[in-house]
Amino acid sequence: MATLHIDGLTKTFSGTRAVDGFSLDVAQGQFVSLLGPSGCGKSTILRMIAGLMEPDAGTIRIGGTDVTHAPPNKRNIGLVFQSYALFPHMNVFENVAFGLRRRRMAEAEVAARVAESLAMVRLTGLEQRLPRQLSGGQQQRVALARAIAFRPALLLLDEPLSNLDAKLRDTMRVELRRLQQELSITTLFVTHDQEEALTMSDLVCVLSHGVLQQTGDPRSVYEQPQTPFVAEFFGRSNAFDGTVVAADRVRLDGGPELASARMPAGCAAGSPVRVTVRHDTVVAVPAGAALPETPNRFAGTLLLASFAGSNAQYVIRLEDGTEITAESRIGREAALPPAGAPMTVAVVPSDVLVMVPR
Amino acid sequence: MTLGRWLNRSGFGLLSPALLLLIAVFAAPLLVLLPVSLHPYVPGRGIGTSWTFDNYLAILGDGFRLEIIGRSLSLGIIVVATTLVIGYPLAYFLARTGSRLRPWLIMLVIFPLLLNVVVRSFGWIVLLSNYGLVNELLIGVGLIDRPLKLIFNFTGLLIGLTHIFLPFMVLVLIGTIQGIPRDLEDAARTMGASRAAVFLKVTLPLSAPGVLSGGILVFVLTISALVTPRLLGGPTYQVMSTLIFDEFLKILNWPRGAAMAFILTTIVLLLIWVSGRLSRRWTVVR
Numbered sequence: 001m002a003t004l005h006i007d008g009l010t011k012t013f014s015g016t017r018a019v020d021g022f023s024l025d026v027a028q029g030q031f032v033s034l035l036g037p038s039g040c041g042k043s044t045i046l047r048m049i050a051g052l053m054e055p056d057a058g059t060i061r062i063g064g065t066d067v068t069h070a071p072p073n074k075r076n077i078g079l080v081f082q083s084y085a086l087f088p089h090m091n092v093f094e095n096v097a098f099g100l101r102r103r104r105m106a107e108a109e110v111a112a113r114v115a116e117s118l119a120m121v122r123l124t125g126l127e128q129r130l131p132r133q134l135s136g137g138q139q140q141r142v143a144l145a146r147a148i149a150f151r152p153a154l155l156l157l158d159e160p161l162s163n164l165d166a167k168l169r170d171t172m173r174v175e176l177r178r179l180q181q182e183l184s185i186t187t188l189f190v191t192h193d194q195e196e197a198l199t200m201s202d203l204v205c206v207l208s209h210g211v212l213q214q215t216g217d218p219r220s221v222y223e224q225p226q227t228p229f230v231a232e233f234f235g236r237s238n239a240f241d242g243t244v245v246a247a248d249r250v251r252l253d254g255g256p257e258l259a260s261a262r263m264p265a266g267c268a269a270g271s272p273v274r275v276t277v278r279h280d281t282v283v284a285v286p287a288g289a290a291l292p293e294t295p296n297r298f299a300g301t302l303l304l305a306s307f308a309g310s311n312a313q314y315v316i317r318l319e320d321g322t323e324i325t326a327e328s329r330i331g332r333e334a335a336l337p338p339a340g341a342p343m344t345v346a347v348v349p350s351d352v353l354v355m356v357p358r
Numbered sequence: 359m360t361l362g363r364w365l366n367r368s369g370f371g372l373l374s375p376a377l378l379l380l381i382a383v384f385a386a387p388l389l390v391l392l393p394v395s396l397h398p399y400v401p402g403r404g405i406g407t408s409w410t411f412d413n414y415l416a417i418l419g420d421g422f423r424l425e426i427i428g429r430s431l432s433l434g435i436i437v438v439a440t441t442l443v444i445g446y447p448l449a450y451f452l453a454r455t456g457s458r459l460r461p462w463l464i465m466l467v468i469f470p471l472l473l474n475v476v477v478r479s480f481g482w483i484v485l486l487s488n489y490g491l492v493n494e495l496l497i498g499v500g501l502i503d504r505p506l507k508l509i510f511n512f513t514g515l516l517i518g519l520t521h522i523f524l525p526f527m528v529l530v531l532i533g534t535i536q537g538i539p540r541d542l543e544d545a546a547r548t549m550g551a552s553r554a555a556v557f558l559k560v561t562l563p564l565s566a567p568g569v570l571s572g573g574i575l576v577f578v579l580t581i582s583a584l585v586t587p588r589l590l591g592g593p594t595y596q597v598m599s600t601l602i603f604d605e606f607l608k609i610l611n612w613p614r615g616a617a618m619a620f621i622l623t624t625i626v627l628l629l630i631w632v633s634g635r636l637s638r639r640w641t642v643v644r
Contacts, residue, residue, distance in 0.1 A: 052544050072547040079548040085541035089563050098559075099549035150550065 002063025002153040009058035033197035036207035078147030086131040093127040099150035228274035255322035260352035281351035282326035287342040395616035413617035441527040449531030479589040510592035534568025
């Protein structure tokens with residue numbers, strides 16, 4: 001149990017910056033997600049924290065101790081691999097006991113700790129099974145039990161849920177979070193799945209091309225993105241290039257002017273910006289129907305309406321040719337309007353996210 | 359069930375070309391040789407017609423021949439051990455390296471196999487003889503006064519055979535080590551295992567099947583090698599294969615040669631059977 005402080009972590013692979021000046025402070029017991037598409041450097045960061053990779057620059061401190069150049073076996077870290085990496089020649093008991101025995105613990109205590117860890121992941125009774133005799137979900141739990149058995153200072157999880165099927169993934173997500181809170185263990189979770197990151201974390205770090213885009217609690221990174229990448233990464237969005245017209249107005253390139261309540265500070269008229277509007281904040285109705293009160297109202301024609309479970313998705317072409325996608329709940333009986341139908345589109349200014357491109 | 363269907367079901371159909379070849383060039387000649395080993399040798403006339411176990415009994419009761427059998431077997435075991443000790447680190451490096459030179463390094467391991475074994479053995483004679491390169495160097499540096507006896511004895515055979523069979527061990531081990539996911543070693547490291555513990559608890563047990571098959575291969579090649587022991591052992595330092603060769607082609611005592619050959623074959627088959635059982639136990643554990 002400990003804090004984690006990372007400062008200016010950098011790693012270069014044959015000329016490419018895989019991780020560029022990454023810094024992060026994690027309080028004791030926090031659950032932090034490193035979120036980003038594949039190749040964003042999140043796994044590289046994890047491997048450097050675990051000591052499996054040497055950083056080119058920067059420092060890593062666990063519980064106040066500088067471990068930047070310590071070998072992995074001296075860091076007291078529990079790591080769960082995406083592949084689980086269970087030892088195929090050892091049974092469940094021996095797998096979980098591995099870290100305990102490396103710490104020269106008495107056999108009686110090893111047995112007690114293994115039993116305790118297996119109970120936590122609800123695998124009691126499977127001690128004698130070999131990994132290949134277990135299901136994917138069970139292997140996952142063994143990997144988790146093995147990582148927490150020796151009570152590491154820090155728990156690192158490298159996309160641990162990505163090899164499970166959707167249903168099991170949801171169960172494991174809840175269980176993993178419960179276990180983490182029960183043990184109050186500082187945890188770093190690497191994932192490319194925004195839903196996993198948002199639902200499980202105290203803190204989310206969004207990464208792109210080795211650069212930290214934004215750190216914050218799940219709600220703030222979702223609702224107040226600070227870079228175009230973050231804005232477009234969460235949910236589904238309409239994204240446009242545009243220009244600042246006034247302190248609260250932008251013009252989309254080749255498109256209409258929009259009023260926005262989410263302008264970046266200190267933006268002069270004429271400067272280029274990136275404008276993002278989430279699909280589910282765009283209201284689209286057949287022409288003439290009631291709409292929320294907003295200056296951003298546009299007439300257009302429906303290009304495509306598709307049914308997506310509880311939502312309907314509309315692709316609409318505005319009169320000046322701009323295409324915009326709207327997503328909204330559909331009533332039980334309402335029929336989707338046909339393609340070519342005249343529509344009206346509205347967006348409230350607080351949903352028009354304007355950002356300075358990096 | 360018809361023969362065709364049985365071949366399809368059992369998978370023996372795939373084996374049959376190799377199996378037929380093996381029967382034609384190995385099993386059949388061996389069976390032809392079996393009666394020869396059970397006839398007496400009549401000096402001046404050749405193979406007698408009566409039946410006898412004397413050839414086997416004579417070999418197993420003869421101190422000189424027993425010593426040679428023992429020598430062959432211990433040579434086999436020690437060559438396996440040295441190729442393993444030298445070959446494992448090399449194979450580990452080649453299996454794990456991300457270097458662009460890797461294909462070339464592997465070529466370098468295979469390269470000696472492209473040279474004729476006679477040439478390689480003569481090379482060792484040049485290096486190891488009393489006034490060879492190694493002794494001259496050691497005397498020149500002042501480490502020894504008189505040349506070490508490095509050839510026409512056990513040492514010479516050990517050096518030569520280790521060199522010649524090392525590539526086989528390395529190639530088998532590379533394949534096995536590559537099959538061990540690197541995550542397993544990383545996982546062991548993060549759980550507190552030192553590099554030595556990772557090797558002893560994870561890498562070595564998981565590469566045991568490769569160690570076993572590489573060991574069998576090198577052992578069998580060593581105890582059946584003829585050219586290298588002949589050249590590096592000289593005319594007097596014998597092993598089983600050179601002895602069999604001499605019985606057949608110099609002394610012309612075919613019955614005794616045949617009996618000797620059967621003893622060698624029996625030892626090899628026994629070894630393969632035992633190790634087959636061992637590896638089955640290991641694969642069950644995996």
